[in-house]
Amino acid sequence: MKIKKSTRIIILIVGLLLLAFPQIVQNDYYIQTAIMIAFFAYMASCWNILGGLAGQISFGHSVYAGIGAYTSTLLFIYLGISPWLGMLLGGLLAGVIAVLIGMPTFRLQGTYYTLSTIAFLTVVRILVLSNPTILGLETRGAQGMIIPLVNGGDSPANMQFLTKTPIYYVIIIMLVVVAAITNYLKNSKTGYYFSAIKTNQDAAAALGVNVSRYKLICAFISAFLTALGGTFYAQLAMYVDPSTLLGNEMGQQFGIIAIVGGRGTILGPIIGSLVLVPLQEIGRALFGGTVQGFHLVLYGLIMMIIVLFLPDGLVSLFKKLKPKNIKKSTNVNQLGANSEQ
Amino acid sequence: MLSQLAQPLLSGTLMGGVYGLIALGLSLVFGVMRVSNFAHGDLLMIAMYISVALWEGFGISPYVSIFGVAIFMFFVGVFIQKAAITPILKSEKERSPLRLILFTVGLSIFLQNLVLMIKGGAPVTATVPLSTQTLPVGDLIVSIPRLLAFVLSIVITVILWFFISKTDTGRAMRAVSQDRETSLLMGINEYKTYAIAFGIGTVLLGLAASMVSTFLYAFPTMGSSYTLRSYVIVALGGIGSIPGAMIGGLVVGIIESISAQFMPASYSEVVIFIIFILVLVIKPSGMFGKERK
Amino acid sequence: MNNNIVLKLDQVSKHYGGVAAVDDVSLQLHEGEILGLIGPNGAGKTTLFNCIAGYTKPSSGEIYLGEKPITGLKPHKICKLGIGRTFQIVQPFGDLSVLENVMIGAFCNTNSMARAKEISEEILELTKLSHKKNDHANSLTIVDRKQLEIARALATKPRILLLDEVMAGLNPTESAQVSEMVKGIRDEMNISLLLIEHVMSVIMYLSDCVCVLDHGELIAQGCAEDVTTDERVIKSYLGEKYASRNK
Ligand SMILES: Nc1ncnc2c1ncn2[C@@H]1O[C@H](COP(=O)(O)OP(=O)(O)O)[C@@H](O)[C@H]1O
Ligand SMILES: [Mg+2]
Numbered sequence: 001m002k003i004k005k006s007t008r009i010i011i012l013i014v015g016l017l018l019l020a021f022p023q024i025v026q027n028d029y030y031i032q033t034a035i036m037i038a039f040f041a042y043m044a045s046c047w048n049i050l051g052g053l054a055g056q057i058s059f060g061h062s063v064y065a066g067i068g069a070y071t072s073t074l075l076f077i078y079l080g081i082s083p084w085l086g087m088l089l090g091g092l093l094a095g096v097i098a099v100l101i102g103m104p105t106f107r108l109q110g111t112y113y114t115l116s117t118i119a120f121l122t123v124v125r126i127l128v129l130s131n132p133t134i135l136g137l138e139t140r141g142a143q144g145m146i147i148p149l150v151n152g153g154d155s156p157a158n159m160q161f162l163t164k165t166p167i168y169y170v171i172i173i174m175l176v177v178v179a180a181i182t183n184y185l186k187n188s189k190t191g192y193y194f195s196a197i198k199t200n201q202d203a204a205a206a207l208g209v210n211v212s213r214y215k216l217i218c219a220f221i222s223a224f225l226t227a228l229g230g231t232f233y234a235q236l237a238m239y240v241d242p243s244t245l246l247g248n249e250m251g252q253q254f255g256i257i258a259i260v261g262g263r264g265t266i267l268g269p270i271i272g273s274l275v276l277v278p279l280q281e282i283g284r285a286l287f288g289g290t291v292q293g294f295h296l297v298l299y300g301l302i303m304m305i306i307v308l309f310l311p312d313g314l315v316s317l318f319k320k321l322k323p324k325n326i327k328k329s330t331n332v333n334q335l336g337a338n339s340e341q
Numbered sequence: 342m343l344s345q346l347a348q349p350l351l352s353g354t355l356m357g358g359v360y361g362l363i364a365l366g367l368s369l370v371f372g373v374m375r376v377s378n379f380a381h382g383d384l385l386m387i388a389m390y391i392s393v394a395l396w397e398g399f400g401i402s403p404y405v406s407i408f409g410v411a412i413f414m415f416f417v418g419v420f421i422q423k424a425a426i427t428p429i430l431k432s433e434k435e436r437s438p439l440r441l442i443l444f445t446v447g448l449s450i451f452l453q454n455l456v457l458m459i460k461g462g463a464p465v466t467a468t469v470p471l472s473t474q475t476l477p478v479g480d481l482i483v484s485i486p487r488l489l490a491f492v493l494s495i496v497i498t499v500i501l502w503f504f505i506s507k508t509d510t511g512r513a514m515r516a517v518s519q520d521r522e523t524s525l526l527m528g529i530n531e532y533k534t535y536a537i538a539f540g541i542g543t544v545l546l547g548l549a550a551s552m553v554s555t556f557l558y559a560f561p562t563m564g565s566s567y568t569l570r571s572y573v574i575v576a577l578g579g580i581g582s583i584p585g586a587m588i589g590g591l592v593v594g595i596i597e598s599i600s601a602q603f604m605p606a607s608y609s610e611v612v613i614f615i616i617f618i619l620v621l622v623i624k625p626s627g628m629f630g631k632e633r634k
Numbered sequence: 635m636n637n638n639i640v641l642k643l644d645q646v647s648k649h650y651g652g653v654a655a656v657d658d659v660s661l662q663l664h665e666g667e668i669l670g671l672i673g674p675n676g677a678g679k680t681t682l683f684n685c686i687a688g689y690t691k692p693s694s695g696e697i698y699l700g701e702k703p704i705t706g707l708k709p710h711k712i713c714k715l716g717i718g719r720t721f722q723i724v725q726p727f728g729d730l731s732v733l734e735n736v737m738i739g740a741f742c743n744t745n746s747m748a749r750a751k752e753i754s755e756e757i758l759e760l761t762k763l764s765h766k767k768n769d770h771a772n773s774l775t776i777v778d779r780k781q782l783e784i785a786r787a788l789a790t791k792p793r794i795l796l797l798d799e800v801m802a803g804l805n806p807t808e809s810a811q812v813s814e815m816v817k818g819i820r821d822e823m824n825i826s827l828l829l830i831e832h833v834m835s836v837i838m839y840l841s842d843c844v845c846v847l848d849h850g851e852l853i854a855q856g857c858a859e860d861v862t863t864d865e866r867v868i869k870s871y872l873g874e875k876y877a878s879r880n881k
Pocket of ligand 2: 679680681722
């Protein structure tokens with residue numbers, strides 16, 4: 001693959017900085033914030049595979065995080081299966097469910113798919129909230145489940161760590177993996193097909209693209225990776241509950257972050273997370289816990305502004321600085337003049 | 342058994358009429374512009390909060406403020422259309438661009454949390470003297486504000502149907518919804534027509550909100566379930582069809598209220614979702630009539 | 635042109651509600667033939683294409699590719715079987731470059747990026763779009779977009795190509811340029827073509843045979859000169875012109 005030398009150097013420097021970060025700051029609060037930024041960047045990147053590359057917009061994606069978290073936690077509690085393995089099984093389950101949901105809805109105009117994602121999240125949340133058990137396994141409804149500690153919480157084999165630093169490295173690795181997958185997809189037949197589907201399904205089908213099959217493949221990949229993030233989140237909090245992981249807020253955030261940062265790009269979700277997640281912290285600092293909804297008001301507002309005025313997201317600000325793209329935009333202007341005729 | 346079902350059947354019918362009115366606005370906008378409005382239910386929520394605030398703050402009954410609220414909502418609708426939807430439509434080539442879904446989701450999140458921030462999450466309602474009045478009919482009990490809301494919904498629907506089928510503006514709307522290119526040739530101002538359609542949609546929400554604010558509770562996150570319900574109704578009744586929206590509304594209202602007899606109240610959204618999936622599976626595109634580019 | 639039939643339509647009809655958009659149409663396309671399809675607006679030409687290419691299922695009738703019935707198959711299957719199509723309203727993938735647009739088509743026969751690029755570059759050479767291969771598809775002029783649409787379809791390696799009003803919106807010079815390209819496709823790539831066209835001179839120049847549709851019905855069929863002197867055909871065209879003048 002062609003990666004320019006300058007890009008390689010930048011990647012190397014950023015990589016070293018990321019590795020050294022916990023040693024440099026030596027401060028749990030900053031490491032915790034970095035973990036949250038990386039977590040949301042990861043989740044938004046997973047969302048981006050479906051929403052950004054293939055243009056299928058989900059605002060209920062946290063349902064897959066919930067499925068991942070509940071699956072790995074239940075497997076751990078009942079069968080003693082390590083979350084490292086449980087997260088993969090949760091991912092498979094989430095992927096299969098995403099395919100089942102996609103089958104009736106992908107055939108339709110985009111609106112109906114988006115609706116179904118919101119509806120499905122709501123339904124799963126209601127079912128988990130209002131039932132003490134699921135399939136005979138105790139999930140404790142709204143109370144949620146506390147993940148039992150092994151060896152006082154010092155058991156890397158069971159994804160339990162005493163300090164924040166190893167958790168930080170786990171999520172950074174996950175983020176690098178999802179970025180690599182996105183990059184691979186963007187440079188493969190599958191990724192080309194996704195972007196054809198995103199722009200024009202009829203034209204894609206005329207060129208031999210099996211539109212529904214590729215949408216389902218995409219939904220599977222995205223849900224699988226999202227579920228891994230759900231397990232990570234559960235192991236971070238050592239707790240699973242329906243109102244956080246299966247909440248509307250979580251479902252909206254993944255999408256917002258990717259959209260604000262830049263749909264369909266590798267860096268977009270990361271930039272979006274770097275900008276938006278700290279806003280939550282600022283809101284907390286300003287109002288303590290007294291005012292609900294502050295950061296989401298801002299998220300909604302920023303999202304509207306971005307969609308209206310910067311549809312390609314914050315990353316496009318960087319790209320606009322490059323001379324090559326200036327030429328492109330003049331071309332677009334010429335096109336405008338042509339179509340006026 | 343039958344007498345047990347008679348009451349939910351009645352309540353479901355009354356509520357279904359209002360659902361129909363709420364969905365009508367969406368149907369119109371979706372039909373004319375192919376624009377997805379994910380903030381539909383949230384605009385209803387806003388209008389309900391305004392009705393309640395006018396009652397609590399100034400003692401103005403929702404039955405009095407209804408026209409004021411409707412006019413206010415008209416301008417809200419036209420503003421959203423002019424400030425956001427028209428610019429997006431103009432800059433994108435597709436007829437219903439993805440950006441509109443994203444924008445209206447952003448609007449929905451903004452409105453929900455703005456209300457949450459200002460008013461908190463507790464449900465509110467306008468308890469007017471009429472709120473608790475009932476009318477016994479045989480064994481059944483009819484809630485007067487619900488009956489009133491039902492009757493008004495039907496009346497408004499008939500008026501709207503008359504407007505769409507008999508006036509020039511209505512004809513322009515139908516023309517634009519059927520064939521964008523030809524209607525342009527006919528000299529119809531497309532974007533003005535869109536703005537009017539969107540404005541009418543929000544007026545209907547204002548009317549519905551005023552009527553239901555005397556017997557339903559408003560809360561910040563209520564919008565998403567109304568948005569979903571409205572889309573289900575539109576899918577059932579056919580995009581852009583006025584009688585279709587009313588019939589769809591009645592079907593959904595009755596199914597919801599009868600199923601509430603057999604399961605906990607919190608499951609009503611589960612029921613809507615099941616109806617939604619069934620509609621999609623049984624008649625994937627047919628329910629919307631002709632799908633055209 | 636030889637006598638092998640590559641595409642056969644057997645009494646194909648398509649009803650929308652009560653309207654027969656295509657009414658009992660039977661026709662045959664021979665190997666290496668360019669068959670023109672003409673008729674006034676709303677005659678059902680595009681609908682017929684949609685039936686062949688799998689975008690809509692005929693209400694009745696059968697469509698054969700060679701001997702193989704393909705009626706009601708999904709568009710991507712039909713593409714894989716060797717029928718390419720273009721759309722009356724061009725539909726480029728605007729975010730992608732010209733080369734990438736063509737590569738989407740090339741992936742029909744390969745999974746490899748390098749191979750797809752190779753195929754696409756050959757096709758772009760043939761369609762004289764090479765110098766624009768890195769431009770955004772949205773930045774192209776109308777004639778280039780039409781050629782891109784054809785190039786993309788060619789990249790799927792079709793045996794049959796359905797072209798829906800490719801000359802519409804072009805000036806005479808551009809239209810001549812595209813005509814040459816179409817002729818080249820038939821002569822050099824040995825692809826049979828079904829061609830919807832409004833410009834009579836193009837039809838006369840390109841097509842071996844012509845079919846005339848009116849109100850969904852096939853009202854005439856034959857060699858170009860014969861058909862254009864057919865009374866019913868003249869009437870249906872004059873009628874249309876008359877009607878459009880009175881709009
Ligand atoms: N999806 C559709 N739904 C309903 N009617 C349609 C549809 N597609 C085409 N038609 C109708 O079929 C007829 C033929 O249209 P078309 O095939 O586009 O004609 P042409 O391409 O010859 O101009 C027209 O009357 C048109 O209105
Ligand atoms: Mg046509």
